[in-house]
Amino acid sequence: MDPVRNPYSPGAGRRPAALVGRDVQLAEWDVALQRVEAGRTAQPAVLYGLRGVGKTVLLSEFARKAIDRNWIVTRLEARAGTSLREAIGDALHGPLADLARPSAGQRLLRAVKTMASFRASVDPGGAWSFGLDLSQVGGGGADTGVLEVDLTKVLHDVAAAAAEEGKGLAVLVDEAQDVADGELAALCSTAHTASQAGWALTVGLAGLPSLPRILAEAKSYSERLFSFHTIGNLAAPLAAEALTAPAAAESVAWEDAAVEHVVSQAAGYPYFLQQFGQDSWNDAAGPDITLTDARVGVANGRAALDTGFFRIRWDRATPAEQRYLRAMAADGDAGSGSGDVASRLDRKITSLGPTRANLIAKGLVYAPEHGVVAFTVPGMADFIRRQPDR
Ligand SMILES: Nc1ncnc2c1ncn2[C@@H]1O[C@H](COP(=O)(O)OP(=O)(O)OP(=O)(O)O)[C@@H](O)[C@H]1O
Ligand SMILES: [Mg+2]
Structure with missing residues (x-):
C-alpha cells in the first residue's frame, strides 16, 4: 500500500502514531505538573529500559505536556565529552530567549542574569543577556565553578521565574547514564534541594537499565528521591x-x-x-x-x-570488541558474567576491563549489576551468532 500513508515509525525517538502502554507514566507526569502549579512538590521521574523501547518518545511526550501548559522546558541529551553545564545552558537558551523582553517580570530578568553567569565560564563572550539591561536586577553569581552550587542557583532562579506565572520548570535529560559521575551527583542534589524547598521544578531522566544503579552510586538517597519506571516491551x-x-x-x-x-x-x-x-x-x-x-x-x-539496526552496532565494535561480544552471545540476551566471558576468551578479567568499558561507552552493552554485562538491544546475541567468524 501507499508508503506515503504508512503510519509506522521505526527509528530513534520517532513518535509512534499510537503511543500505547505508557498511561501510568503519563498520568503520573500530569499529576506532577499539576502539583507543581498548585505550589506542591512532585517526585522526579526516572524512565529506564533497553534501547528501542520508547524512552525518548515518552520523554518527548513529557516535554509536550509541559509545553502545552506553558512551562519552561529544558530538554537535553547527555553525551560523553559535553559538560552538563554546557548542555543545560544550551537547552535553557531557547526557552529563556522566548521569554526575555524588557517588560518581563523581575524574576525572569533575574533568571536571565543568573543564567548568563552560569554560562560565563563556558561562554565568556556573554551573549546570554539577550540585549537586556540587567544592571539593576539581582541574580547572577552562578559562576563559582562548583557545578552543584551553580546549578542549584540557576535552576532555582528559573523555577522562580516560572512560578511567578503560576507555571513550572521541567528539566528533561535523555541518555542520563552518560552524565559524568560528579555531574549526576550535582543534578540529584539539586533535585533533592528543590523537592525539600518546594521549588516549581520537576525533573525527568531517561536512560539504560543501569541508570537506577548509577543514580544510587551518585547519591545514596536516589532510591527515595526518584519515582522509577521500567520502560519495557x-x-x-x-x-x-x-x-x-x-x-x-x-x-x-x-x-x-x-x-x-x-x-x-x-x-x-x-x-x-x-x-x-x-x-x-x-x-x-x-x-x-x-x-x-x-x-x-x-x-x-x-x-x-x-x-541496519544490528549491523551498525556490530560494525561499531573493533575486532577485539567483536570477540568479546561473540563470547557474550553464547548466553543469549540474558547477560553474561564478566568472568565467564573472560574464561571463554582464555583471558584474565582485568585484562578485558578496557574492552568492556569501551563497549559500555559505545552503548553496545551495559552492566545490569556488578560483574555482569548484557546487550542493550534484544536479538543482538542471535544476530552475532549468524555472523561469520573472521
Ligand atoms: N509506546 C509505544 N508504542 C508503540 N511504539 C513505540 C512506543 N514507544 C516507542 N515506540 C517506537 O519504538 C521506537 C523506539 O523509540 P525510542 O527511540 O523512543 O526508544 P528509546 O528507548 O529512546 O531507544 P534508545 O535507547 O535507543 O534511545 C520508535 O520507532 C518509536 O516509534
Ligand atoms: Mg532514546
Missing part, C-alpha cells in the same frame, strides 16, 4: 493495538492472524513492531493486511534490521 494486547490503531486511522484493517504473527515475532519490542508494521504495510496490496503480507513484512523487516 509491550504485552500482547498492547502490541496488537500499536499495530492496528495506526492502520485503523487510515481505514486499513489487519487480519487477526496477521496481527498475531507480527506481535509474536516482535515479542512486544516497540522498535520491531514499528519496523514489521511498516514492512507489512508496504508489502500489502490492500485493502486489508493479510497473514501473507505480515509474513513477508516480518521477513523484509528482519533483513532491514540485519543490514
Whole structure:
C-alpha cells in the first residue's frame, strides 16, 4: 500500500502514531505538573529500559505536556565529552530567549542574569543577556565553578521565574547514564534541594537499565528521591493495538492472524513492531493486511534490521570488541558474567576491563549489576551468532 500513508515509525525517538502502554507514566507526569502549579512538590521521574523501547518518545511526550501548559522546558541529551553545564545552558537558551523582553517580570530578568553567569565560564563572550539591561536586577553569581552550587542557583532562579506565572520548570535529560559521575551527583542534589524547598521544578531522566544503579552510586538517597519506571516491551494486547490503531486511522484493517504473527515475532519490542508494521504495510496490496503480507513484512523487516539496526552496532565494535561480544552471545540476551566471558576468551578479567568499558561507552552493552554485562538491544546475541567468524 501507499508508503506515503504508512503510519509506522521505526527509528530513534520517532513518535509512534499510537503511543500505547505508557498511561501510568503519563498520568503520573500530569499529576506532577499539576502539583507543581498548585505550589506542591512532585517526585522526579526516572524512565529506564533497553534501547528501542520508547524512552525518548515518552520523554518527548513529557516535554509536550509541559509545553502545552506553558512551562519552561529544558530538554537535553547527555553525551560523553559535553559538560552538563554546557548542555543545560544550551537547552535553557531557547526557552529563556522566548521569554526575555524588557517588560518581563523581575524574576525572569533575574533568571536571565543568573543564567548568563552560569554560562560565563563556558561562554565568556556573554551573549546570554539577550540585549537586556540587567544592571539593576539581582541574580547572577552562578559562576563559582562548583557545578552543584551553580546549578542549584540557576535552576532555582528559573523555577522562580516560572512560578511567578503560576507555571513550572521541567528539566528533561535523555541518555542520563552518560552524565559524568560528579555531574549526576550535582543534578540529584539539586533535585533533592528543590523537592525539600518546594521549588516549581520537576525533573525527568531517561536512560539504560543501569541508570537506577548509577543514580544510587551518585547519591545514596536516589532510591527515595526518584519515582522509577521500567520502560519495557509491550504485552500482547498492547502490541496488537500499536499495530492496528495506526492502520485503523487510515481505514486499513489487519487480519487477526496477521496481527498475531507480527506481535509474536516482535515479542512486544516497540522498535520491531514499528519496523514489521511498516514492512507489512508496504508489502500489502490492500485493502486489508493479510497473514501473507505480515509474513513477508516480518521477513523484509528482519533483513532491514540485519543490514541496519544490528549491523551498525556490530560494525561499531573493533575486532577485539567483536570477540568479546561473540563470547557474550553464547548466553543469549540474558547477560553474561564478566568472568565467564573472560574464561571463554582464555583471558584474565582485568585484562578485558578496557574492552568492556569501551563497549559500555559505545552503548553496545551495559552492566545490569556488578560483574555482569548484557546487550542493550534484544536479538543482538542471535544476530552475532549468524555472523561469520573472521
Ligand atoms: N509506546 C509505544 N508504542 C508503540 N511504539 C513505540 C512506543 N514507544 C516507542 N515506540 C517506537 O519504538 C521506537 C523506539 O523509540 P525510542 O527511540 O523512543 O526508544 P528509546 O528507548 O529512546 O531507544 P534508545 O535507547 O535507543 O534511545 C520508535 O520507532 C518509536 O516509534
Ligand atoms: Mg532514546
